[in-house]
Amino acid sequence: MSRIPVLAQELRDRRRSLLWWSVGVAGWILVVSAMYPTIRDTSGISELVSQYPKNILALFGVSDMDFSSGAGYLAGELFGFVIPLLVLMLTIGAGASIIGGAEERGLLDLVLSHPVRRRRVLLESAALIVVLALVFGTVVLLSLAVMDPIVALQLSVANLLGTVLGVVLLGITLGWLALVVGALTGSRGRSLAVTGAVAALAYLASSLAQLVDALRPVRLLSPFWYATSGSPLVAGYTWWYAGVLLAMAAAVLTVGVIRFDRRALSA
Amino acid sequence: MVVPAVRTESLTVEYRHGRGIAEVSLEVPAGEVFGFLGPNGAGKTTAIRTLLDLLRPTSGRAEVLGHDSVSGSLEIRRRTGYLPGEFALPGQLTGRQALDWLSSLRPDSPPIRRDELVERFSVELDRPVRQLSKGNRQKLGLVQAFQHDPELVILDEPTSGLDPLVQDEFHRLVRAHVGRGRSVFLSSHSLDEVQHVADRVGIIREGHLVAVETVEVLRSRGLRRVTLLTTDPTAAEARLSTLDSVSELSRRGDRLDFAVSGAFDPVIAALSGVPVVDLLSRAADLDEVFLALYRGQADPS
Numbered sequence: 208m209s210r211i212p213v214l215a216q217e218l219r220d221r222r223r224s225l226l227w228w229s230v231g232v233a234g235w236i237l238v239v240s241a242m243y244p245t246i247r248d249t250s251g252i253s254e255l256v257s258q259y260p261k262n263i264l265a266l267f268g269v270s271d272m273d274f275s276s277g278a279g280y281l282a283g284e285l286f287g288f289v290i291p292l293l294v295l296m297l298t299i300g301a302g303a304s305i306i307g308g309a310e311e312r313g314l315l316d317l318v319l320s321h322p323v324r325r326r327r328v329l330l331e332s333a334a335l336i337v338v339l340a341l342v343f344g345t346v347v348l349l350s351l352a353v354m355d356p357i358v359a360l361q362l363s364v365a366n367l368l369g370t371v372l373g374v375v376l377l378g379i380t381l382g383w384l385a386l387v388v389g390a391l392t393g394s395r396g397r398s399l400a401v402t403g404a405v406a407a408l409a410y411l412a413s414s415l416a417q418l419v420d421a422l423r424p425v426r427l428l429s430p431f432w433y434a435t436s437g438s439p440l441v442a443g444y445t446w447w448y449a450g451v452l453l454a455m456a457a458a459v460l461t462v463g464v465i466r467f468d469r470r471a472l473s474a
Numbered sequence: 475m476v477v478p479a480v481r482t483e484s485l486t487v488e489y490r491h492g493r494g495i496a497e498v499s500l501e502v503p504a505g506e507v508f509g510f511l512g513p514n515g516a517g518k519t520t521a522i523r524t525l526l527d528l529l530r531p532t533s534g535r536a537e538v539l540g541h542d543s544v545s546g547s548l549e550i551r552r553r554t555g556y557l558p559g560e561f562a563l564p565g566q567l568t569g570r571q572a573l574d575w576l577s578s579l580r581p582d583s584p585p586i587r588r589d590e591l592v593e594r595f596s597v598e599l600d601r602p603v604r605q606l607s608k609g610n611r612q613k614l615g616l617v618q619a620f621q622h623d624p625e626l627v628i629l630d631e632p633t634s635g636l637d638p639l640v641q642d643e644f645h646r647l648v649r650a651h652v653g654r655g656r657s658v659f660l661s662s663h664s665l666d667e668v669q670h671v672a673d674r675v676g677i678i679r680e681g682h683l684v685a686v687e688t689v690e691v692l693r694s695r696g697l698r699r700v701t702l703l704t705t706d707p708t709a710a711e712a713r714l715s716t717l718d719s720v721s722e723l724s725r726r727g728d729r730l731d732f733a734v735s736g737a738f739d740p741v742i743a744a745l746s747g748v749p750v751v752d753l754l755s756r757a758a759d760l761d762e763v764f765l766a767l768y769r770g771q772a773d774p775s
Contacts, residue, residue: 220564313562320526320556321579322548471489471529 221301225339229346232293236350239284243358246274256283265414273441277360281351282438286370291435294343294374295406298336298382303398305332306467307389315393315472325468332386333460340378344371362440369444376452377434381406383456387463393473430455477540479504479626479657480525484534487520495520495681497534502659502674504625507652509672509689510661517681518661519559522630525659526556539626552582555619559630559661561612565604569614572603576618583622591617594643608635616644620651627651629660633667645671665757669693695736697758702730703751713744733758 246252252274273279306328309315319325348371355362381402389398409429413436416426426432433448433455480502487494495517502508510518523529525538527547536543538550563572577585592599595613598606603614612635619627627648633641648658648671662668668675669689677685704710707728714720714732717740723732728751734741738755 220566313558313560314564316523316528316558317556317562317576318579319528320551320554320558321576322552322582323579324548469530472523 221335221339225297225342228297229342232343232346233350235289235293236285236347237354240277240281240351240354240358240360243277243280243360246280262415262418265417276441277355277358278362278366278440279438281360281362282440286374286435286438286440290347290374291377291410291431294340294378295381297343298340298378299385299399299402299406301339302332302336302382302385302387303389303395303402305335305386305389307393307398308395310389310393310473311395319472326464329386329390329460329464329467332390333383336382336386337379340375340382343378344375347371347374363443366440366443369446370439372449373434373439373444373452376449376456377430380430380452380456380459381409383459383463387459387467390463390467391470393470476504478502478537479506480508480536480538480659482521482534482536485521485524485531485536486533487517487524487529488532493517493520493681494532495524495678498678498681498683499534500676500683500686502657504657505652505655506674507648507658507660507672509668509675510659510678511663511665511668511675512661512678513663516678518678519630520681521678522559522628522659522661525628526551526554552580553625555622555624555627557615557619557627557629557632559634561615563603563611563614565602567603568601569597569599569603569606572614573599573618573621577621580622583624585621587623588617588621591620591647594647595640609637609640612636613640616647620647624656626657626659629658631662632660633662633664641667665692665696669696669757697733697735698738698755699758700732700734700741701752701754702732702745703753704728704730705749705751710745710748713748714741717741717744 256274274283306315309318315328318328348367351360351362351367354360384405385398385402388401389395392398392401409431412422412425413429413431416422416429416432426436430452433445433451437445439445478501480500482498482500485498486496488496493515498517498521500508510521512518520529524531525536525543527543527550530544538546539553541547541549543550564575567575573585573588577583577588591597595616597613597617598610603611606614612632616629616632619629619632633644636644648660652658652673660668660672669692672689674686674688675692676683677687702710705728707725707730710730711723711725714723714730719734719736719740721733721735723730734755
């Protein structure tokens with residue numbers, strides 16, 4: 208018998224979709240990295256890209272587009288925008304539906320009429336989101352580990368680990384936010400809307416802060432700043448940022464535990 | 475002193491947008507079937523969900539099996555079974571997987587009665603829940619509420635969607651459950667149903683508990699609507715109109731419609747000798763019963 212019986216059901220539901228999600232992510236990474244040698248060797252692309260307006264590049268999460276190294280190429284093509292977007296679709300989608308969606312479908316009432324503490328339901332759900340984010344991170348790592356020798360990406364192991372750690376923690380932080388908003392509103396849709404808006408604003412705050420001085424203080428509130436800023440695949444991840452992300456995630460979850468315990472559930 | 479199955483003291487639950495329940499005080503001794511009767515939206519579900527700590531009282535308190543509904547909720551939920559008014563299960567599970575999943579949430583209470591209940595209600599266990607009819611899903615709901623043989627079963631509109639034969643089987647199940655000293659608290663909007671199965675009935679209206687009566691009292695004072703087909707409507711009308719217990723008598727061709735409150739035998743006696751073609755009697759709807767029961771007292775307006 209599962210050790211987290213409340214969610215045994217959720218896990219079973221998500222296994223197949225997680226598998227396909229992983230296949231898709233791995234495929235995307237393989238294709239993008241396989242194009243690297245061509246792009247590196249095509250004269251002019253780097254020069255062309257370097258002439259892009261800085262604010263356009265910043266919108267895509269890159270400070271300097273540098274296609275002459277594998278790390279620079281992947282930072283621009285994958286880790287600036289696509290990979291964070293994919294992890295968030297996975298964790299926010301799950302976070303919004305696990306409790307908020309269960310309440311909408313009338314399942315939460317039934318589960319909580321059993322001798323199960325609300326806190327436990329919330330914490331098990333949080334653990335499930337961690338699992339999803341870790342599976343995602345592992346797929347990214349493995350895909351790049353396979354491609355690195357084939358197309359000579361010459362990635363630094365430490366930088367890659369740091370970059371993926373940032374992405375995984377970003378997924379956990381916003382996934383937990385979606386979980387908590389769903390648990391406190393009883394609505395999957397509201398959770399998706401709120402968390403989606405927070406994610407978009409946080410992304411803009413982090414990426415545009417490089418250009419707009421007025422935004423510089425705000426970026427310090429953005430989880431993206433602590434996860435993806437400064438091209439960690441090239442320059443190395445600022446490891447203590449992981450602690451900030453963990454603290455943000457823990458704060459969100461703590462609020463959730465306290466408030467969810469007292470909330471009136473909708474029938 | 476024996477601990478009551480359910481006891482509430484001035485239990486009040488307010489919602490932001492009105493409704494809810496106000497000052498509900500009642501006591502259900504162990505070993506009783508208590509029927510909670512009221513129209514939809516009267517507050518039955520609110521009261522029931524408060525007993526299980528799905529809602530919190532705004533004021534007042536509730537005790538279930540001797541435990542406070544808030545501080546003792548885990549213990550309450552360990553020892554009760556519950557069928558929600560809108561019973562839902564993950565659609566892709568089979569009935570068996572769904573029951574296993576719910577049992578796994580009660581590691582201390584094995585589903586000792588499951589096989590017997592499954593057989594009794596001919597429950598479909600091997601098909602995905604989403605393919606089941608409303609009635610077959612509701613049967614699964616009954617099985618999960620009773621399968622661990624809990625001390626108290628709380629059922630919100632348990633017979634909705636069940637066909638009459640299954641309803642009868644359900645009534646026997648409920649009677650047998652309390653026959654072994656256990657308790658059942660159920661809600662219904664059907665007077666007929668609670669009269670069949672309950673020992674006592676609490677009538678709730680617009681959030682207020684307006685009366686708690688034994689079923690005998692309800693029966694003796696209850697209101698029934700009668701339709702009589704006769705070949706001699708003039709004689710029948712003349713005889714019925716002499717009875718105090720008959721009201722709202724109207725005649726259309728050879729058909730008479732009227733209401734009877736209280737005992738039925740005076741009506742039968744009055745009709746002896748009148749050629750009766752057909753006689754149909756049914757319980758009046760709740761509002762009528764309420765008015766018949768409490769006309770002149772406790773004016774709700």
